[in-house]
Amino acid sequence: MSSPSPYHGGVWRIRVELPDAYPYKSPSIGFINKIYHPNVDEMSGSVCLDVINQTWSPMFDLVNVFEVFLPQLLLYPNPSDPLNGEAAALMMRDRAAYDQRVKEYCEKYAKPEDAGAAPEEKSSDEELSEDEYASSDEAMVGEADP
Template sequence: MDTVSRRLIKELRDFDKEAASHPEILELAPESDHDLRQWKACLAGLPGTPYEGGVFDLSIQIPRNYPIHPPTMQFTTKICHPNVHFKTGEICLDILKTEWSPAWTLKSTVLAVSLLLSNPEPSSPLNCDAANLLRCGDMLAYENLIRMYTQLHALPKINK
């Protein structure tokens, strides 16, 4: 087993032990037993935010030189956020690019993505419409837009 695989297995075990202490992460695991380099995460929209009640899926690709280089993460659930590209799910977050450090884990990186949802940075947008609402100070329109997209794309489906 290579060092990347050992690190990923350790991260998975650590997350499983501490999962209850991070209710915003509903899931963090490899997509299959056969490929440790493809993970999925599921984030809960935090109470008191316009994402509340939503469930947001992330796709995580682990590079061969992890943790020296960051994983690639993108939302697979449509989400309206200034720092997330609406069509591709690409996330603009410095730790996924220039500020990455091998000290970061998949769990801590997913927590940073969760924190980004309630702390957008409109000065480096991938979604200009959402960013412009924030820059103009129109919080009512901004939050209503997010709630609308959360209701359309991120509410759990209820089987009847």
């Protein structure tokens, strides 16, 4: 039996942007919290588009992204087409050290509570407070003038 993926147990928030030509063009996918992976840009979290495009089909929908594509990406990283060259080199040179680094990242950045409290939360708060300002402005105007 194969050992579980070093990503096992990690929880990530994913952002998905759909191009105008979707579903004929693949969505752009990014990890919001950090992940150590040859095909994911460590700074931006973007997933290498070639990797998506190779497996993408217009028959897919977003369920496939989460149930097929992302699990495949985590189980079978492709170090020959890297966005994170360091991760790719380490994976090819020393798989045990690579697995260890992945696990460290999971423990540091991909605990369930990290995914729940990702930066995204902030943007929805901002939207909320803008709405509150918009609706309370009218009420304020009348009260603010003595």
